[in-house]
Amino acid sequence: MTGTRAEAAFSRAVTAFSTPTLDLLHGRFAPFVVASLSLLFTADRASIPIADAQAELSEILDELRGAGDEEDDRRVPAGTGRDVARNWVRLGWLVQQIDEDIEVYRLSAHAVEALEIAGRTGGGRTRVSNSRVRTLLEAVEHLADSAEADPLRRLARLREERAALDAEIDRIEEAGRADPLDDEELYEEAENVLHLARELPADFTRVAESLKLMQRDVVAHLRRDERPTGEVLREYLQRAQDVMNSTPEGRAFAGALRLIGDPDRIDALTEQLHGLLRQPFARMLDATQRAELDAIGRRVELGVEEVLAAQRRASHVITGQVKTHDPLRDRQIDDLLRDVIAALHVWDGTGASAAPVRSLPLIDLGHLRQTVSSIRPPAVPAPLADADDVEFPDVDTRAWGGPRYAELEEYVAGLGPEFDLAAAFEDAADDTRRPVDLVGLLEIAHRNGMTESDAVSVVEALRPDGSTRRFAFGAVTARNPKEEAHA
Template structure:
């Protein structure tokens, strides 16, 4: 890459990369400290309100010590969100669904905090332990790819001879030479390597989120590409898991699942080794104790993000309503903007003069409500059109009858009640049915009873009512007696 290209890339990163923007901000020293304290330790994610509350006290204390900071944490958190230092992540519930959003550090912000931590507490530039780890890794990789069978056999025989000598020494009861300082140094190397895992998984999650956004943009455009993607979803193809980031996460989780139990036992043995724990600081001992738990937590968070994105993408692809949903969201945003503009002119209690017709039957108990389950991503049955048997025009009367069968005609029932009340001065449900038969059968009866409960008066006792069923058969029921004494509005 040429000097000009490198400089242009650096200039672009300086203006958009969260790590660079955080380190060159006006409050970089305090920001790195505050974010590292609340989101880079044992707690990796917090609700926005809780994070603001925790920052308020720290900001006040730093201002008393001479730091120039905003008076409130809310605007500062908003600025970090705008710059990409903080990102919003939905909470993944145990059932796989998503809950309220929380804030966490972006991968760039975590890299900046780690960089500053390395400046304040630098690791030794070179140690024999680190060098031995590097050389051993190079040797293992070279042995694994050795094409010459004789050379590979020679390496395996040498390793077997070393293991045989170690087995013989243990059988003879000879104590293993223990170098507490060397063990502690190797533990520090492990902790240094493990410290970068959360940042790596954050980059994996950022890559998955970016891929998800690209796939969603493809859903909004009609064409062969979108049709092929929808077909893949119905065939069970997981595009997110097939990306490099998705495969990396799957393999990482498989390695952790296979070695988690053994790793926990190994950590216990290290902490119990004579003199080894004494060479470590209390912070290093604590980090070693929670090493496996931290790796599991970071992995579960990344896996939860992948699961939530996968399910949301499947629902969007199977519903086929993504463009309509985006259009509806745009209309809602426009309405919200208009409401904010009129907030200073229109009082909250001003009547809107708008009404919305609802069904005549209200659920009488929670059992009558069937809430929508967002986690139910099963596709709807495929609707297959049936070829017309004749070329006869559509029967408008049949369409009207079909529409009436799907909803109680409350306007008709209200007119029937008002007609009888105007002629008689009052009427019961039975008298209304005798004057105006139930054109919708049982639905008309239920609609009249609903109107009576809302606009009539309980008259005591019961009355018998009759109506014709769907096939013309006479139906009879005994219902509580209600009386309409005035027209129904």
């Protein structure tokens, strides 16, 4: 009998340690994993774009490798941030998904639970406080009352509660004041609240993952096409409409959603938490506890949003699969994939060749159009109307165009083997001293060869409307290849 009990207990322990949660906490790099995940994911950042997560993980690796000694280096995994993140996905600690057309990482339920255990253990010893025991007793009492079928006992219990409330009301009215608990008891109550709140993220993530698994199950059954298409469509369309009630976790969350899904209740919760942090007993909380207490409302809101997003995503995927379900095409793709997988198994990677995939399903293009419409417009455009109110500039609009290269090159040809570009620009004719002509002159000088110095040249350019602009640039001595060749 003892051996049987021991074997059963050992089997349960082996099963527990085979889960990703305890695998994370029991692994060689567990401190690094817990520290990195707690830095990457916070109450305000439940998901991270994959590229950002891998870059931040690389920075964490570089910091730890650069600051630690040889012993610390052995506690940090090898590879880049990308390698480490991909390994965590394989181990079931991170989940990849598409969020608003961006591929992101999210913590799995196992990773959330592991972080909760590590945070609770590292945050100090767990005390058997009055608040925690009372929470347990009240939960048991509520369970017993909810299961009570005798109306007389239920009424007696309700009358006791009403009598206690009436007595408390009379005491406050008589005394004219409400006596709160002392700071030590309020601190215990706050610790109990934090203990309960740390379990919420893992619960929410577990519900979202159960919905995702249900989605995959639905799509897999639909692709197998084991029953008539009409029957499959009717059943899974109904499941798509009522996806939340398809899993035990979903049904439990639906009940909790009636309590915490009301925005007014979330706002009230946030206001209550802010009020608690202003109370004198809040000074007994450390900075981490105060931050956790302040973030409870946000955690609840993000958890509800995560589950509802998973519900919408599952409904969308199932509905899309139902709409595009084509048994013949799916079977063709499955056959091709099986052929590819079989060929990969045969190929041993030592140079042996595998037969290539020589055929793919043909796309159904339907009926292509055989004629085109007339390229001529249906009617001539309306005649242009006279515009009497249009003002035309007095100068030639061509003067506002680009550099006059022909005139500039002819002018440069007569400046000698070398010339100062600023002096040449100042001596040029007015119609080639525009700002754009200065750019053109610099371009010609650069093309022919020029030398720059540390001195600064200042020139005044003349715009077509008569206004001037001053420009400063590094002094340039330009060469004239034509004059050099002539010399």
